[in-house]
Amino acid sequence: MAQNDTVTRILDTAEVLFAERGFAETSLRTITSKAKVNLAAVNYHFGSKKSLIQAVFARYLDPFTERFHGALDELERRYRGEAIPLEELLETMARSVLEVPAERNSLKVFMRLLGLAYSQAQGHLRRYIQEEYGSVFTRFTDLIRQATPELPDAERFWRLHFVLGTVIFTLSGLDALRDIAEKDYNEHVTVRDLVRRLRPVVVAAMQAPLPAPAPAGVREA
Amino acid sequence: MAQNDTVTRILDTAEVLFAERGFAETSLRTITSKAKVNLAAVNYHFGSKKSLIQAVFARYLDPFTERFHGALDELERRYRGEAIPLEELLETMARSVLEVPAERNSLKVFMRLLGLAYSQAQGHLRRYIQEEYGSVFTRFTDLIRQATPELPDAERFWRLHFVLGTVIFTLSGLDALRDIAEKDYNEHVTVRDLVRRLRPVVVAAMQAPLPAPAPAGVREA
DNA sequence: TCCGGTAATAAACATTTGTTTCAAACGTGG
DNA sequence: CCACGTTTGAAACAAATGTTTATTACCGGA
Secondary structure (H helix, E strand, O other): OHHHHHHHHHHHHHHHHHHHHOOOOOOHHHHHHHHOOOOHHHHHHHOOHHHHHHHHHHHHHHHHHHHHHHHHHHHHHHHOOOOOOHHHHHHHHHHHHHHHHHOOOOHHHHHHHHHHHHHOOOHHHHHHHHHHHHHHHHHHHHHHHHHOOOOOHHHHHHHHHHHHHHHHHHHHOHHHHHHHHHHHHOOOOOHHHHHHHHHHHHHHHHOOOOOOOOOOOOOOO | OHHHHHHHHHHHHHHHHHHHHOOOOOOHHHHHHHHOOOOHHHHHHHOOHHHHHHHHHHHHHHHHHHHHHHHHHHHHHHHOOOOOOHHHHHHHHHHHHHHHHHOOOOHHHHHHHHHHHHHOOOHHHHHHHHHHHHHHHHHHHHHHHHHOOOOOHHHHHHHHHHHHHHHHHHHHOHHHHHHHHHHHHOOOOOHHHHHHHHHHHHHHHHOOOOOOOOOOOOOOO
16 A cells, blocks of 8 residues: 555645645645655656546545535435425435535645635636536535526526635635634634534525615726 | 736736646746746846736736725725625625626636635745735735624634635636546536625635534544 | 836856765664 | 566756846936
């Protein structure tokens, strides 16, 4: 199990360094020295730095998509054709996201990586994630559509990304925010705690009244 | 006005490149060649790449904080001691943010930069922004507190960051999202449009019902 | 006109980056 | 025990980065 050990050690080290500093700011030498493996091991086992980055994501997203697909199967079975309630869908998504990294106590790393995947330009990453894991997201949004028939399609699209932003932003910046919260309110906040606080906010956001119609004839660059 | 021209050209070019690719991924050579100035000009006028990054932010944040402070002064004068309504505060913040880059039609650049400032590790940037512009944020949160006396302090703290996440996440990833939205819904979305959609969602999020109390005795790693 | 400092330029600098090379060590199946 | 494919190791590679150095060009005031 020598090669497996090396591969795992590289992945374990890389994911926390990536999460802390971003991809471009993390050199292979930093990773390999901290992981106590040879520099060439990365190119030997993964081929390139880009592939290493993708492998880091795959290790989270592969189990996640599997679990999530399973959970959605179960939900659809339970509701047999009827629309699944919105809160049930959100709850299921939350549970699936939480379960995967829970096995390694690395939720904040996972969330930070997700945040980077969005913000970071890194064209190849977005393309990779989209191609590899786009289908499960499509399935989820389809179910969301059936659960919120009163929303116009475009409005639902944007609201989904609004709440996605809330969750990723909050959980990926959790450490910094937690420090402030503890200092100011003397309250130790757990992830469970945050999810509990998130729930009513997310639901309220999705069910907010529709915006006033756009004023006509206003141009913008 | 030769030196001013060079300085401005560097800033103009740097800000769009930074916004497109991030800081580490944008080299001084790319900036200077695109701006048609000499490579050494950056170090001559700004001292270092770090200082250039800070200067890019200062060019947005200095006018913003001035306008925002002014707008808050005006609000406080209008309400003379009484609590300013939440929506008025949010509206004022939105207007101040929108006004500054409007002068150069570069709102998306500004937003992307804000998003990078959060997501990007770049320790020096966070510290710089915090030290230089933290006070206006403190003033704003104080007013928000007076506008939402029904919220427990901790709850308000988290909700503020929830909606901050929504806004920054959405607007900083605007280009990518816009592409999807246009492809799927054949709808060209402007920033004004997004702000209009954001408003009811943000208000609903801040006013959502309080979460169920935390279950007692549940431990977590 | 000439001087003085400011700015622009080209070249070189020292580091750091990802990647490649090739030899040595390893381990497993015959 | 030997041979062979796999993995590790140290070193070198080319390319790219931020920064510095001299040198030249510029330009307004004495």
